Amino acid sequence: MTKRQLGLAFMALSVLAALGSFANDLLGAGDFQGVGPTQRLALLAAGVVFLVGVSLLPLGDKPA
Amino acid sequence: MSDEFAALREGEGETAVSFPTKLAIYAPRILIGLALAAFVGYFIIYAVYAYRLFQFPFDYDQGEGFELMDTLLFSQGEWPYRDNDVYPFYSSNYPPLFHVVIVPLVWLFGPQYWTGRLISFLGTLITAAAIGYAVQREGKRWWLSALAGLAFLASNYVYHVGPLFRQHMFMVMFETLAVVLMTAVIAREEAAGKKLNGRLLLVMLLLLAAGYTKQLAYATVAAVFIFFFIRQPKRAVLWAIPFAAVTGLIFLWIDWSTNGMWLLNTVTANLNPFIREQAIGLFRQWWTLHTVLTVAALAFAVYQLYFERLSLYTIWFVAALLNSVTAGKWGAGESYFATAIAASCILTGLAFHRVLQWAEKRDGRRPVGWQTAVLTAMGLLFLIQANKMFHMPTDVPAFRAIAAALGKPTEVWIAPQTSCSAPRDPERIPYVDSAGVSLLGRPPTAADTAAGIQIAEFVAEGQTAAFSEDAGFNFYVGRDIVTNPTQLLNLYNNNQVDLTDMLAMINSQAFDSVILRAQFYPPPVLDAIGQQYETVDLVQMNGFVYCLMRPR
Numbered sequence: 001m002t003k004r005q006l007g008l009a010f011m012a013l014s015v016l017a018a019l020g021s022f023a024n025d026l027l028g029a030g031d032f033q034g035v036g037p038t039q040r041l042a043l044l045a046a047g048v049v050f051l052v053g054v055s056l057l058p059l060g061d062k063p064a
Numbered sequence: 065m066s067d068e069f070a071a072l073r074e075g076e077g078e079t080a081v082s083f084p085t086k087l088a089i090y091a092p093r094i095l096i097g098l099a100l101a102a103f104v105g106y107f108i109i110y111a112v113y114a115y116r117l118f119q120f121p122f123d124y125d126q127g128e129g130f131e132l133m134d135t136l137l138f139s140q141g142e143w144p145y146r147d148n149d150v151y152p153f154y155s156s157n158y159p160p161l162f163h164v165v166i167v168p169l170v171w172l173f174g175p176q177y178w179t180g181r182l183i184s185f186l187g188t189l190i191t192a193a194a195i196g197y198a199v200q201r202e203g204k205r206w207w208l209s210a211l212a213g214l215a216f217l218a219s220n221y222v223y224h225v226g227p228l229f230r231q232h233m234f235m236v237m238f239e240t241l242a243v244v245l246m247t248a249v250i251a252r253e254e255a256a257g258k259k260l261n262g263r264l265l266l267v268m269l270l271l272l273a274a275g276y277t278k279q280l281a282y283a284t285v286a287a288v289f290i291f292f293f294i295r296q297p298k299r300a301v302l303w304a305i306p307f308a309a310v311t312g313l314i315f316l317w318i319d320w321s322t323n324g325m326w327l328l329n330t331v332t333a334n335l336n337p338f339i340r341e342q343a344i345g346l347f348r349q350w351w352t353l354h355t356v357l358t359v360a361a362l363a364f365a366v367y368q369l370y371f372e373r374l375s376l377y378t379i380w381f382v383a384a385l386l387n388s389v390t391a392g393k394w395g396a397g398e399s400y401f402a403t404a405i406a407a408s409c410i411l412t413g414l415a416f417h418r419v420l421q422w423a424e425k426r427d428g429r430r431p432v433g434w435q436t437a438v439l440t441a442m443g444l445l446f447l448i449q450a451n452k453m454f455h456m457p458t459d460v461p462a463f464r465a466i467a468a469a470l471g472k473p474t475e476v477w478i479a480p481q482t483s484c485s486a487p488r489d490p491e492r493i494p495y496v497d498s499a500g501v502s503l504l505g506r507p508p509t510a511a512d513t514a515a516g517i518q519i520a521e522f523v524a525e526g527q528t529a530a531f532s533e534d535a536g537f538n539f540y541v542g543r544d545i546v547t548n549p550t551q552l553l554n555l556y557n558n559n560q561v562d563l564t565d566m567l568a569m570i571n572s573q574a575f576d577s578v579i580l581r582a583q584f585y586p587p588p589v590l591d592a593i594g595q596q597y598e599t600v601d602l603v604q605m606n607g608f609v610y611c612l613m614r615p616r
Contacts, residue, residue, distance in 0.1 A: 001293070001294045001295075001297065006294070006374075037340070038340060052369075055370075056369070056370075059370065063373050064294050064373065064374055
């Protein structure tokens with residue numbers, strides 16, 4: 001696996017995590033209207049992981 | 065002697081060495097020596113605490129007696145995954161391996177608390193040795209390897225729970241052995257260009273052992289397979305399939321053997337509420353206590369992410385850190401950070417080794433230079449870490465003198481915890497811990513043992529087993545162990561237990577005594593106890609007030 005592939009994997013995982021945190025709302029879980037505090041933390045973490053993924057893309061074919 | 069110290073020693077031979085140069089030569093040695101002394105000191109403290117726990121014949125931590133009960137059932141050839149709806153309303157919520165390992169000791173010595181405490185303690189020593197080995201394999205510096213291994217044992221969390229009859233640290237041992245072996249196997253395979261499937265099988269068995277010691281090992285299993293997939297995707301998948309199959313088959317076999325009680329008690333009953341504030345508080349405490357180890361590990365992880373291949377240790381550290389969020393679950397706690405701490409000790413050792421390697425290249429054979437600066441910084445950093453982890457029982461005169469000499473408090477004032485009596489005034493506790501007020505870590509005293517015997521005698525005055533939140537008193541007088549309050553509460557909260565029979569027994573005053581410590585029972589059980597029993601005596605043990613109750 002290369003650093004670029006690892007970066008893409010990070011980006012995909014972060015998008016899935018962000019969608020997952022909203023899926024929670026669709027299932028009716030959670031005590032808050034809109035975006036709750038735990039959801040906000042999850043989205044923040046997903047955002048950080050996404051940016052880390054983006055930063056790995058320029059490293060190209062170096063082994064991960 | 066390591067290269068860097070040899071280089072410094074050569075500097076001593078030179079004539080007319082100035083004082084600053086001499087200081088630069090000796091300062092790193094002194095600081096590293098002091099750091100070693102500090103961490104060896106923590107090891108002695110740990111051994112003293114463990115030895116005193118081995119001698120204590122009652123529950124020190126509330127769940128210990130139930131793990132002893134699990135072991136006793138295994139020693140009798142029975143599963144501990146049972147129906148909580150019928151007398152004695154008991155079931156385990158943990159996988160079997162830790163208890164099975166202790167069975168021979170129970171056969172030889174009976175159901176004694178020291179058996180599991182000894183095995184757990186030995187497990188932490190093996191973990192520390194594995195950490196040291198992991199650092200030594202790459203670093204070849206005995207003092208750095210020793211510091212990395214000892215730092216794990218010096219962690220407040222490892223100290224608190226390492227010598228308890230709890231399975232958590234035994235899981236960490238299997239996890240660490242699996243990760244260190246996996247790293248060595250893949251490194252050797254890549255160097256030799258041939259596959260070492262036999263050793264890889266051993267890694268899988270260690271992971272299986274970790275998972276069947278405690279469920280929390282799933283994060284380490286995931287880390288190993290992520291690493292394997294990054295290095296060899298196809299082979300990782302080929303190994304993951306039989307690993308998952310064997311894990312699943314064992315799971316199904318136990319569930320079939322226990323008529324579904326395994327799934328109910330180890331999975332369903334563990335779906336506890338997440339307490340966000342508890343998780344945040346524990347993360348803050350972990351960070352404060354382990355700052356140097358964590359910063360070094362994080363720095364090395366970021367370095368590997370961008371500048372070289374990711375090691376398994378880095379992936380393990382990140383996975384364990386993420387999994388530490390589960391410390392916020394009701395019933396979880398500080399021990400959930402132990403895996404992340406083990407990984408951070410290895411990464412710290414490896415990071416320091418890399419910095420030293422870099423300094424060596426920069427310096428060549430110069431006696432004083434980057435190596436001196438790096439070694440001095442390392443010595444200081446380990447000493448800062450040692451200071452952050454400070455913990456010491458001060459009822460030992462030598463320890464008390466050391467604490468005083470270091471400018472630390474020699475005692476703290478803590479009010480006994482009580483759930484069933486009027487609050488009590490704070491008392492002098494000869495134990496100091498930078499983790500703050502801790503109910504774990506203070507060695508039990510002769511007064512605690514006497515208090516335990518007093519409660520056991522109270523139980524013995526009746527004809528039946530006590531309905532007790534601690535198992536130890538019934539064990540001491542040879543009576544049945546009746547239910548596990550936290551497990552019962554978990555099942556009740558998940559709507560998975562029928563309390564009809566239990567409530568009928570309590571309402572008919574079928575138990576001659578009730579012992580409460582924290583009132584962990586489900587509300588209907590506490591209501592029934594309150595209506596049918598009354599407190600006749602209060603006994604304090606290990607900082608808890610126990611309420612001794614008789615039928616009204």
